[in-house]
Amino acid sequence: MHPPGCCRPGAPARVPKRDRMNRPFDPAFALAMIPSLLPYFAVTIGVTAASALAGSCIGLGVARARLSRTKAVRAIAAGYTAVLRSTPSIVLLFLVFYGFPAAVHALTGINIHFWHRAVFVIITFTLLFSATMSEVFRSAWLSVDRGQFEAAVSAGLSPAQAQLRIVLPQAAVSAIPNFGNALISLMKEGALAYMVGLIDAMGQGFLVVSRNYGARSLETFLALAVLYWALTAILERVFLLVERRLSRGLRGVSQ
Amino acid sequence: MNFNLDFFVRTFFLALAGLPVTVGLTACTLALAAPCALAFALVRMYRVRFFDKAVALYVTFLRGTPIVLQILIIYSILPSALNAVALRSGWKLDVFAVNPFWYALFVFTLNTSAILSEVFRSAILTVDRGQLEAALAAGLSHFHAWKRIVLPQAFLVALPNLSNATVNLIKSTSLAFMMTVRDVTAIAKIEASYGYNYIEAYLDIFIVYALLGFAVQWAFSAFERRLGSWRKKALFR
Numbered sequence: 001m002h003p004p005g006c007c008r009p010g011a012p013a014r015v016p017k018r019d020r021m022n023r024p025f026d027p028a029f030a031l032a033m034i035p036s037l038l039p040y041f042a043v044t045i046g047v048t049a050a051s052a053l054a055g056s057c058i059g060l061g062v063a064r065a066r067l068s069r070t071k072a073v074r075a076i077a078a079g080y081t082a083v084l085r086s087t088p089s090i091v092l093l094f095l096v097f098y099g100f101p102a103a104v105h106a107l108t109g110i111n112i113h114f115w116h117r118a119v120f121v122i123i124t125f126t127l128l129f130s131a132t133m134s135e136v137f138r139s140a141w142l143s144v145d146r147g148q149f150e151a152a153v154s155a156g157l158s159p160a161q162a163q164l165r166i167v168l169p170q171a172a173v174s175a176i177p178n179f180g181n182a183l184i185s186l187m188k189e190g191a192l193a194y195m196v197g198l199i200d201a202m203g204q205g206f207l208v209v210s211r212n213y214g215a216r217s218l219e220t221f222l223a224l225a226v227l228y229w230a231l232t233a234i235l236e237r238v239f240l241l242v243e244r245r246l247s248r249g250l251r252g253v254s255q
Numbered sequence: 256m257n258f259n260l261d262f263f264v265r266t267f268f269l270a271l272a273g274l275p276v277t278v279g280l281t282a283c284t285l286a287l288a289a290p291c292a293l294a295f296a297l298v299r300m301y302r303v304r305f306f307d308k309a310v311a312l313y314v315t316f317l318r319g320t321p322i323v324l325q326i327l328i329i330y331s332i333l334p335s336a337l338n339a340v341a342l343r344s345g346w347k348l349d350v351f352a353v354n355p356f357w358y359a360l361f362v363f364t365l366n367t368s369a370i371l372s373e374v375f376r377s378a379i380l381t382v383d384r385g386q387l388e389a390a391l392a393a394g395l396s397h398f399h400a401w402k403r404i405v406l407p408q409a410f411l412v413a414l415p416n417l418s419n420a421t422v423n424l425i426k427s428t429s430l431a432f433m434m435t436v437r438d439v440t441a442i443a444k445i446e447a448s449y450g451y452n453y454i455e456a457y458l459d460i461f462i463v464y465a466l467l468g469f470a471v472q473w474a475f476s477a478f479e480r481r482l483g484s485w486r487k488k489a490l491f492r
Contacts, residue, residue: 086422086468087461088429091440095457102454184319191321202323221327225320232319 029216033208033223041227043200047118048187051125055186056179058126059133066138077134084131089124089189096124097196121193125186132182140175141167173246180239184232191228201227263455266446270459273439277467280356280428280438284363285421291364292371299376310372317369322362322427329362330434359431363424370420378413379405411482418475422468429464439463 065077084092097120101113144167152162194203205224209217295310317325334350341348382405390400432441440460447456 082469082472083465086426086465086472088426088440088464090429091457091460091464094453095461098453098457188321191323202321218328218331221324221331225316225324225328228321228324229316229319233315 026216026219030219030223030226033205033220034227036208037201037204037220037223037227040199040201040204041231043118043198044187044190044202045231047121047125047193047198047200048183048190050122051129051190052183052186054122054126055129056133058130060137062130062134063137063141066134067141081131081134084127085135087128089128090192090195092128093121093124093192093196096120096127117193117196117198120196121190121198125190128189129182129186132185133179136175136178136182137171140171140178143174144170169246173243176239176243176246180235180243183239184235187231187235188228259450259452259455262446262450262452263459266443266452266456267459267462269446270439270443270456270463273437273442274463274467276356276431276436276438277425277428280359280363280431280436281421281425283360284367284424284428287360287364288367288371291368292375295368295372296375296379299372300379314369314372317366318373322366323430323433325366326362326430326433329365330358333358333361355431355434355436359428359434359436362434363427363431366427367420367424370423371417374413374416374420375409378409378416381412382408411479414475414479414482418472418479421471421475425467425471426464429460 062077062080065073066081068074068077097117100120100123101111101115104110104112148166148170149159149162152166153159157165190200191202193200194206197203199207201224205220209215209220295314298306298310301307334353337348337353338350340346341350386404386408387400390404391397395403428438429440431438432444435441437445443456443460447453
């Protein structure tokens with residue numbers, strides 16, 4: 001076994017020189033890669049969390065715009081969602097990475113080329129996530145019966161109070177499973193960020209592979225796959241628990 | 256920013272030439288993955304011993320890992336595995352001459368079959384059990400009850416998710432350039448690399464995929480309206 005990163009977490013794994021040839025698959029190497037890749041998941045999770053937060057806020061605005069009374073506002077919001085939902089992440093990622101600094105430079109003369117790559121990655125995934133979330137929020141908001149709002153207002157709540165205290169908690173329950181799914185796919189799509197040079201878990205995996213001159217790439221990728229799999233399983237579990245907790249008061253046909 | 260309009264227009268039409276590859280890859284993947292996915296869904300619903308656990312593991316793994324990793328893993332296993340098989344069995348196959356399209360088809364079929372199996376499973380579960388029982392009581396065989404009564408109803412329910420899965424698949428095929436498939440993305444990327452015109456090239460790809468996405472979504476919703484024309488209009492809206 002070749003212990004990667006024996007001294008400090010995340011130190012690059014080294015394959016002895018004689019071993020850099022095409023050797024049979026080494027499960028021990030894959031296993032040993034796991035702890036050394038783990039710290040870099042902080043970057044993956046950080047980028048995902050930041051995009052999810054910003055994307056949800058924008059998504060809420062877009063969902064509101066899609067239910068607007070003005071036809072033009074509705075059309076713009078629908079167009080925004082439709083375009084972004086059919087754009088591959090990798091295309092938007094490169095478009096933002098190359099295009100955003102150029103556009104800012106052309107418009108304002110400010111040079112932002114040196115900004116950290118994570119910023120461009122977060123902008124990309126915020127845009128993509130906002131499109132998904134606008135659909136989630138819209139369907140959740142529509143799933144609450146209009147009578148709930150009317151009853152709350154006629155019981156003396158202000159419209160804002162009625163939305164906040166009656167409609168929102170009910171909409172949240174129906175949005176949770178979809179939000180969970182969207183978050184998981186965001187996390188998986190985030191694996192593409194290594195293509196613009198962000199050193200997250202995938203990026204570190206590629207660094208390890210290139211330091212070994214391409215040897216042991218399969219072991220590294222499998223270790224990454226197992227880690228992503230575990231992360232997905234954890235997120236799924238958490239969202240299931242949250243959903244159960246929030247739907248305490250509901251009695252569906254299945255219960 | 257000096258936008259090279261000439262390059263932008265020229266590359267747009269070059270990228271459009273890659274559309275048959277993107278669409279073909281998507282269509283072939285769907286055609287191969289859908290029957291597998293239906294079989295997986297039925298195996299899980301009928302709780303076939305051992306196989307249901309195996310399918311569940313397969314589905315969670317493929318749905319729980321990024322598609323980039325699946326591409327990287329399979330693309331590093333499959334060619335050498337094929338080569339080993341060819342050498343053992345005396346099968347005359349030059350792995351280096353195999354069109355990468357087939358490798359891409361394999362990866363995307365694995366991934367899509369897992370996703371579609373969940374789509375089909377949830378759609379079949381929405382069909383009332385009484386429908387199957389009534390069909391059986393009316394004298395239909397199990398096969399015909401599924402074919403004529405359960406599956407058509409489930410298919411209608413599955414259509415919106417199927418549309419989503421198709422759009423997601425089209426988006427994923429943009430990663431086929433990692434396997435050296437020359438699709439829309441790959442062509443535009445290669446063009447861009449000559450003169451570092453990445454902004455123009457990615458705008459081209461962006462437009463092609465947006466148009467393709469619109470077309471697919473429109474086709475699916477038209478199809479759904481047609482198939483579901485017997486359904487009662489919703490009470491409000």
